[in-house]
Amino acid sequence: MLKLYHAEPVANSMKVLIPLHEKGLDFESVYVDLHKFEQHEPWFLDINPEGQVPVLDHNGFIVTHSTIINEYLEDTFPENPLRPGDIHERARMRYWNKFIDEHVMNHVSMHGWHRMVRRVAQALDKDEFEKMLERIPLKEQRDKWRTVAGSSFTEEQLAEATRKVSIAIDMFEKQLGQTKYLACNSFTLADINAYSHCGMMAERMFPELASRDKTPNFLAWVDRVRRHPGVQKALAGPDHTNPALRTFSGEAT
Amino acid sequence: MLKLYHAEPVANSMKVLIPLHEKGLDFESVYVDLHKFEQHEPWFLDINPEGQVPVLDHNGFIVTHSTIINEYLEDTFPENPLRPGDIHERARMRYWNKFIDEHVMNHVSMHGWHRMVRRVAQALDKDEFEKMLERIPLKEQRDKWRTVAGSSFTEEQLAEATRKVSIAIDMFEKQLGQTKYLACNSFTLADINAYSHCGMMAERMFPELASRDKTPNFLAWVDRVRRHPGVQKALAGPDHTNPALRTFSGEAT
Numbered sequence: 001m002l003k004l005y006h007a008e009p010v011a012n013s014m015k016v017l018i019p020l021h022e023k024g025l026d027f028e029s030v031y032v033d034l035h036k037f038e039q040h041e042p043w044f045l046d047i048n049p050e051g052q053v054p055v056l057d058h059n060g061f062i063v064t065h066s067t068i069i070n071e072y073l074e075d076t077f078p079e080n081p082l083r084p085g086d087i088h089e090r091a092r093m094r095y096w097n098k099f100i101d102e103h104v105m106n107h108v109s110m111h112g113w114h115r116m117v118r119r120v121a122q123a124l125d126k127d128e129f130e131k132m133l134e135r136i137p138l139k140e141q142r143d144k145w146r147t148v149a150g151s152s153f154t155e156e157q158l159a160e161a162t163r164k165v166s167i168a169i170d171m172f173e174k175q176l177g178q179t180k181y182l183a184c185n186s187f188t189l190a191d192i193n194a195y196s197h198c199g200m201m202a203e204r205m206f207p208e209l210a211s212r213d214k215t216p217n218f219l220a221w222v223d224r225v226r227r228h229p230g231v232q233k234a235l236a237g238p239d240h241t242n243p244a245l246r247t248f249s250g251e252a253t
Numbered sequence: 254m255l256k257l258y259h260a261e262p263v264a265n266s267m268k269v270l271i272p273l274h275e276k277g278l279d280f281e282s283v284y285v286d287l288h289k290f291e292q293h294e295p296w297f298l299d300i301n302p303e304g305q306v307p308v309l310d311h312n313g314f315i316v317t318h319s320t321i322i323n324e325y326l327e328d329t330f331p332e333n334p335l336r337p338g339d340i341h342e343r344a345r346m347r348y349w350n351k352f353i354d355e356h357v358m359n360h361v362s363m364h365g366w367h368r369m370v371r372r373v374a375q376a377l378d379k380d381e382f383e384k385m386l387e388r389i390p391l392k393e394q395r396d397k398w399r400t401v402a403g404s405s406f407t408e409e410q411l412a413e414a415t416r417k418v419s420i421a422i423d424m425f426e427k428q429l430g431q432t433k434y435l436a437c438n439s440f441t442l443a444d445i446n447a448y449s450h451c452g453m454m455a456e457r458m459f460p461e462l463a464s465r466d467k468t469p470n471f472l473a474w475v476d477r478v479r480r481h482p483g484v485q486k487a488l489a490g491p492d493h494t495n496p497a498l499r500t501f502s503g504e505a506t
Contacts, residue, residue: 061341068347075340087328088314094321102355139416163392 002027003057005047007034009237010249011109015066015196016054017237019073019189022230023080035120035240040135051137067097070189082189093183096190104168105197107161111205113148114158116247121149162206168198169209169218176217180224187228195225201248255280256310258300260287262490263502264362268319268449269307270490272326272442275483276333288373288493293388304390320350323442335442346436349443357421358450360414363406364458369500371401415459422455422462422471429470433477440481448478454501 004020004027006013020027032038032053040051048055048064056063058076063069074083084090121129129149136142147153153161172194175182182190199222202210212219225231239249257273257280259266273280285291285306293304301308301317309316311329316322327336337343374382382402389395400406406414425447428435435443452475455463465472478484492502 061344063344063348065348065351068344068351071347072340072344075343087325090328091314091316091321091325094324095316095318098318098321098354101351 005030005055008239009234012066013054017234018192021233089184093188093190096182100193107164110161116245118148173215173218176221258283258308261492262487265319266307270487271445274486342437346441346443349435353446360417363414369498374402426468426471429474
């Protein structure tokens, strides 16, 4: 039995929803409402003490962290592979995954927190906010909430994050001028990772970096990824975010 | 033909030297002298434009980043495996690898830069230093050099790094009370990663966090890992670091 605890189809949740759909696996979807901070509730912390989605439960075996979950799915369900059989392509896939995990995700995310989560934090009253904070297990997460509830990230921090996103988009553009997908000519976990954390929101969030003129290969790849049936199915999942706050998932910038 | 470009047997270089030896693979060792900044020389940048060791060259296919290299070695040379066959254990191995790569390595490294690389940076004259800096391709690396050449990391940054190392050592201690090695009862890439970036220097660099009294399981595991033939062979490799500066690899703290 496969069960996925996840939030909206964007970022890390999206990154695991896509392979589950694309591989045609039957799974139970458990929506965790981040707007109600369900990820910090005791029932969820029993499953993942870090208080983070997504989490995969496979016959009682718990896997956390989206990159690890996706490799686990490939190890466990090798049919309809999203990990290349060729060892060179596989190494390139892992190179991109590592790059996205360590040098892209947090920088796009910082802008998301600054533009979107900040408004959520500032809408909470002081008591509510402190109560919510107390329940967050990871200090790094508590720090981010405090930052956006206060004066938010500095201009310097945001500029540095933009610089990192810019480097990433340039690297994607260059690679996608050479191969149809990031690691090779077939769709892999690297594309799913790059799309979920950067591709799906880049043109909207960073129009100065990603545009049809400037990065045609990158945006043609975004379209190509979006057309995959598993991506379409994942995108059709529930989105409970206030539309005005859909910096990541919707129309907001 | 396998060729490894590497520096001293510590940290990322150590992390790849161990599997090569432990798996009994024939490889050509190319020592890159970081003390002479050979990693920034044009001949090396042709191989790895990021200017970082280690780099694996397998019949002309270049693999960078130690975690990726080690998975590549398992994919390519499955005999004498250091990646578990059991998919649960394999997921746990990757969980630890990710944790060490993202939440341990840089924090131990910050103390190494503060205690050791700072002395190297401060011994260079201004012109030499600026010339060296100019050739570093990654901004992050240039920033670190500037930081240690100047007033170094702040007390707050160092304390936060120590906090992260402390959490890691506590997690290792707890896990090693349950299993002989980190991911399971056999020696895997997770142990090699944790040993190379934390285990081999923890008792010397962080005596307040790692001691025979406080963390007996962790230090018994350090001894157990050190006795592996591949680790012994890797440790016997050349170390050109001034013994007074061997914070990572030797006697200095």
